[in-house]
Amino acid sequence: MVRTVRLGIDFGTTRTVVAAVKDGNHPVVSFEDAAGDLHDHVPTVVALGPGHSFVSGWAAQEAVLHGAPSFRTLKRLLADPATTGRERITLGTAEATLSQLLWMFAADLRTALVEHSSLDLDGEERLEIALGVPAHAPSAQRFLTIDAFTRAGFEVLGLVNEPTAAAFEFLHRYPKQINSQRQSVIVYDLGGGTFDASMVQLGDAVHEVDRTLGLPNLGGEDFDALLAELALEHVPDEAKPHSDHEVGMLQEAARIAKERLTPQSRRLVLEVGDSVITIPVDEFSARAEKLVLMTLDTIERLLGGLDQDALAQAEVAGLYLVGGASSLPLVPRMMRERFARRVHRSPQAMAATAIGLALYADPDAQHVMRERLGRGIGVFREREGGAKFGFDVLIEPGSRVDTAGELRARREYRAAHNIGSYRFLEFTELAGDDTPAGELVQLAHVLVPFTAALSHLGADDLANAPIQRLNAGPLVEEELFVDANGIAHITMRVPALEVKISRRIDLAVAQPND
Template identity: 30%
Template sequence: MERGGAGAAGVAVGIDLGTVSATVAVFREGRCETLPNAEGSPTTPCVVSFAEDGRILVGEAARRRALSHPQRTVVSAKRHLGSGRTVTVDGEVYTAEEICGHILAKIKRDAEARLGAPVTAAVLTVPAHFSELGRRATRQAARRAGLEVLRIVNEPTAAAFAYDHSRLWDREWDDTTLLVVHFGGGTFDVSLIAVGDGVVDVLATCGDNALGGDDWDAALAAHLAAGRGNSPAALTRLTDAAERAKTDLSSRSETEIDLPYLYPATATEGPLHLRETLTRATFQAVTADLLARCEGPLRKVFADAGLPTEVTRVVLVGGSARMPAVRDLVTRVVGPRARLHHLPGELVAHGAALQAAVLRGLYRTTLLSDVTPLSLGIGTKGGTVRRLIERNTDIPTRRTERFETVDPDTESLRIPVCQGESDLLADNVLLGHVTITDLGRAAFGKPIDVTFDLDASAELVIRVRHPVTGREHRFSF
């Protein structure tokens, strides 16, 4: 057997690029294996720090500098993939794609050292609810790191895929519908997935890309700061302490916060030390609004799949799903009969590695069938949306519609393409515009065929064709 599918083409790995940390795995000799990084850890912190001497530190070395050099250190870059937001360090402007590119480059390097072979390609996972822009940005980040992206797979789907693969040894297992709750540092996803009969089939998916453990930390940090103005250093220390307290409160009912010299002395007051005992009840009260935001997607995914809110198996993945309040909420929604299993976080990377092996033709296993998380459409006159692909449609998929130009004087067309569920264009994510300039004079009433092609990574290619002339234009964002 080839080493992890190595050969002339190099090894293909699976990478779970998280908000807080990343994991890389390879499928070899019939099983998935997490590859420890150069520091010997199974996960790499997704932190990049720019040193004064020009060095770029990534991973644990960068994470250690987050407290001492908060303004030179970038955390949680994944949350901004595809948003166009940038971060400035030392006058240099960086996109989230660039930051994630540095993280992926380290992951690639460390995996190569571990495998003793070049790693050239990868399957990457993204939150199921990631838009087209987030998916493209993830792909770009991987390209920057010199990786060919074989496919983008949704995180809950990857987890279910690896779980299904490992169930070969689970005698109690019956074919069933799983609720996968994936809840990490930056994103919340829920998917209903039918497994069995050789298929892992996603029935529906729902989520919130702007909801994760980071938000719990920020809410608790704000509570602890009690309205005091914070320097970047104080805020970093508070957030760090909040994160530790939060994690502690998953297994204990109270914890101590101890931050000596958090606020330096002023002309009138001495230095302030923050010392307090925090109970789980207070923590849950402070973060109740955030928890409430989890309930909508949990209920909606059942409604979208047309199923009653009842399952017997719930699979929880990600650090934030360890919060007792989250588990309680899930039980409240799906009923007390459900069995909750918390899976190891590395399962997401394992699912990606398995898919990489399948795509490289090295392994034949269960079929994976996923859906698109968000509807896709075009903006029409008057600011409304004509949807071409509805959310939760099986992918890959293709849909063509014929339109007629309505403006008598236009020789060109600029059609907005959007993703989301609102009938109003302004309330959707604008992916970009399709611009056609060769309609010819007096374009009024001319037909054009617009085709939306959504591939297995839920990435969109649009083709616009003039049926009369046969001319065709191709667009992607």
Template identity: 40%
Template sequence: MRLGIDLGTTRTIVAACDRGNYPVVGFLSPDGDVLDHFPTITAEHDGQLVHGLEAEQAAREGAPFLRSWKRLMSSSGPNDPVRIGGIELSLLELTTDFLSALGQALLAGSNLPGPPKTLPETVISVPANAHSSQRFTTLEAFRRAGFDVRAMVNEPSAAGIEFAHRYRGRLNARRDHVVVYDLGGGTFDAALVLITGGQHDVIDTAGIQRLGGDDFDEVLFEMALAAASVEREAALPFHDELLLECRTAKEALNPNSRRIVLELAALGEAAPSEPVVLPVADYYDQVRWLVERTVESLREVTAPRGTDPEVDDIKAQAAQAGVAGVYVVGGGSGLPVVPRLLREHFGRRVHRSVYPAAATAIGLAIAAEDDQQLPLTERFTRHLGVFREKDSGQRIAFDTIFPQGTPMPKPGDPPLVATRTYQPVHDIGHFRFVECAALTEGYEPRGDISPHGVIYFPFAPQRRNEALDQATIERLTSGGPRIEERYEVDAAGVVAVTIVDLDDGYAQKYVL
């Protein structure tokens, strides 16, 4: 048996690969109920961290808690601190602790067939636009928590695998492209996937790092406060409890719903005497701009970018033949206004997954079943590069190390390698790495830009024992040493760089 695990912003979902079937694993709640997910929430209880269902129970009893903490990964590194109540730990430690609790629940508190005595081989996922630091944090935390990670796949790619398994009849020699629309709890991802001969080639991806179901909850929260004439500042101490009520009401909506009723009891004495009643149509009007943003991002994956002729040719072929479908997945896509607006733009080609929240986990379980190499080719979703000095230090330019669309190695393949060799003119190298969604005509970053890491390297041997981040950088009086930068990308998308002084062999390795 193998597993597919989708570590989600609000819910972590596990699917098993069991003799050609891919059931979603249920978890036993303290009340004896079986839930189809493990809540992505952590709380402090009696001086210790608890996670998942136990954390939800502690939160209901008034314990300090942190929900949707996965969103921190888009802007924080693995060693950045996170505080929950009186406990402070790094983001990597928090993720590891949560996944350890997930592993224990799988072995002793789930309906996993068997159950196994040890955690099975697992295929995991990350958002398509996750930067290398988020990929590293996710992969390292799973491994530290005891999971035997077989591969890490982009979330919309996994959904594409599930589409091909469930809707084989919609794919043919002429229409073999699928556009995946993945609206999760915290992020939005889109991907154009070519499915042919049992292989899945991710042609292009796009996404929005911080747009998901949580943002739709916030809109409802603001509308409820306005309707109840409650100032936001007065409601902030009860924000998490009120947001949970809004989320529950939102998830209960169906195509026939006409109103949303909220008690706002968490406000205590400030709660309205009568429930707040909001027309569903008004709520849909307020969130329409969020859905339109996802549609704009979705169009990016099918439109030519002008940076890769091969990819643009494939997109042109897909546009001429028509895609097999726009596949709608992710827990956030359950809001009825989402598929409704998508059909306004894309018509009958829109297909919502039978299991939208679980489609990614099921796709991961399908991928885990294959004993051979995963039938999937991933690509860089963004440009990765570094700012460096040009013209003997007279100006700064952006050097693209791995352009957007560059195919990544498959599991078991050697890493993808890029190198740079030069002689520096300063005694300390200051490397500022970023990822960006697009480049200008002059090959400078534009659009969505994410700082990716800062590295200092001593080009001058006499500066090797200094705190370089606090040192003054000076020009070398004579020719500098020969320096090589070697960049390696593994199948999980984690980037490592080794900087070597070729004259004396001194080297440092960093994971971005």
């Protein structure tokens, strides 16, 4: 009989952390590096290894130390609205698509779990996992993440928004903080590449996400870059790094120095080439405050502008800090200055999301969460023979999903032209005139024939056909389905012509054989 092992995997921008479901506990998994030392994470990095082949994780970290070119922004590239699974990434003499690199990283992680981790595995187990994604991750990022881990041999139980997973961990760690007067928690999740904040109502059995906001391009890497820039100001011109390897080593030195900071630290020490640079912590903090202020402003928007006095009267059990970058002492200090004492930092801030994901995967934990969609979905439709476009909102940002974690939107209408041109779009905000705003991501461009003469034509031929107005067009059925993993599916039907066009987001972003 095949043994089933359940895991929570926090696939992070800089680090990937895994927690296991084990006899009612949820321990963080340790991994061996090349020297046999144990770490509570795997570096989310890909590098060019021996034989001009790609390696990832600790093998990639070792290759980087020997000057190998590397790629450290897999997750940030995933979040780019313009990115597809076919995106080409070149390291030295080797090239691969983003889909291939994601699959390779996931496969190497599975090998590391079996051969180089604290888990007792023989490779024959069925590994069932809950995967974390940023709360505002678009459909493309969600699909590509699931696809990579599925192809690597994992069985994905579901995708969970990272701040939601952290709320599970809060409830598990601090159950007495929740009472009849205070039933919500604000999760402040500052990771390596993204910032998410969610207000979560924690009930006896079913928990509900009230609202989620985020900054998809702000994280610990930005603090590293700021510290590296500051260090360069103290380095003589002749000693400044020039090669990609030297710049990469400076960024790594900045990350290490930042992570060593404690509330008692007075200086940061970095090695830049042959130079040792000392930077006062106050000088770094003065530069970094602008980044932390961006997160605090997001929290205030989430709270609807509540100040600390109003917050004290609200039904908020606490503001919970998670994510590796929240370990920067400046973060909790500025949080407490603005929101007073009800700020708590997870004692396992870097692993809180992975532990929460393991709780989600644990059938005995009995946590049920009702999410809200971080993005809305709408469609641009051609009007007046293509002379104008109109935008229809199908699902608003923040819409609550049903008990199965799904959401459907259906419409019926009469076609006004011989061809329908639809551009389905994800967006994070609505402007005052109900047009999409914030971050925009095109899901699909769908062309639909509305006459018998055109019903046999493909998309290329329809794109070149002239638009004509119809006096009495056929009935059109439009359905948008968002599944439990937050991935959009689009179906257009014209029953009178027996036309049915279905688009899953994966058809737009990747092919299974990438």
